[in-house]
Ligand code: HEC
């Protein structure tokens with residue numbers, strides 16, 4: 001976190017990540033790969049550090065994220081800045097759309113104090129941006145945070161969702177997958193015309 005990141009070097013490091021997270025950082029709408037574009041630098045650094053230390057299981061990504069593959073702390077700082085600078089897609093994978101009011105109510109009651117009014121998170125506190133993420137990824141994380149499979153989870157958050165049932169987790173994920181990020185974080189391109197943009 002204390003290093004000075006270099007976005008050009010970060011872009012070069014990112015080439016190894018693009019196979020799964022896509023060149024735009026949009027992941028895949030089926031949620032197999034999360035959208036990481038626009039995520040706070042502090043959050044990307046923490047997740048990479050946890051994955052590298054086997055504190056968050058990610059067997060498919062692990063070999064692509066270790067120091068032998070991408071280098072040490074400087075590379076992590078560089079790629080994190082590059083990822084944060086990428087614009088997000090709003091064409092995310094979504095849920096069934098039949099329980100959104102309930103999802104919003106749960107979100108307002110239980111989540112905004114850390115993740116913000118729009119799920120924008122916080123760079124300073126390393127609270128993840130969770131707006132406009134793919135539905136299946138969100139649901140998977142909520143289930144894994146609740147049952148402890150995601151070992152690096154936040155304790156207070158685990159307590160908060162401890163009693164939630166599957167309807168609650170689905171409604172939250174669906175609501176979050178539809179929140180549009182601020183205009184300055186949003187990509188003007190669609191999945192179809194994204195290749196036209198200059199890289
Ligand atoms: C082989 C595919 C693959 C590659 C290559 C890959 N990742 Fe991932 N990454 C994943 C998967 C799958 C997940 C989600 C795992 C889960 O569901 O918990 C993930 C999750 C993440 C997350 C956490 C997202 C979040 O919202 O918490 C970050 C950050 C991330 N990857 C960054 C990177 C970076 C940086 C690179 C390149 C150095 C990279 N990934 C390369 C597959 C990959």
Ligand code: HEC
Pocket residue numbers: 046047106107110111112113114115126127128129130138141142152153154156157160161172
């Ligand atoms: C006390 C603060 C706090 C509260 C309240 C909280 N969270 Fe979190 N949440 C966190 C932190 C911190 C992380 C990241 C932990 C880590 O490093 O893995 C996180 C991670 C997540 C993730 C994973 C993000 C990703 O990109 O992988 C999701 C999804 C999430 N929270 C949703 C929610 C929802 C929905 C609620 C309300 C029901 C909620 N959180 C309440 C602090 C909180």
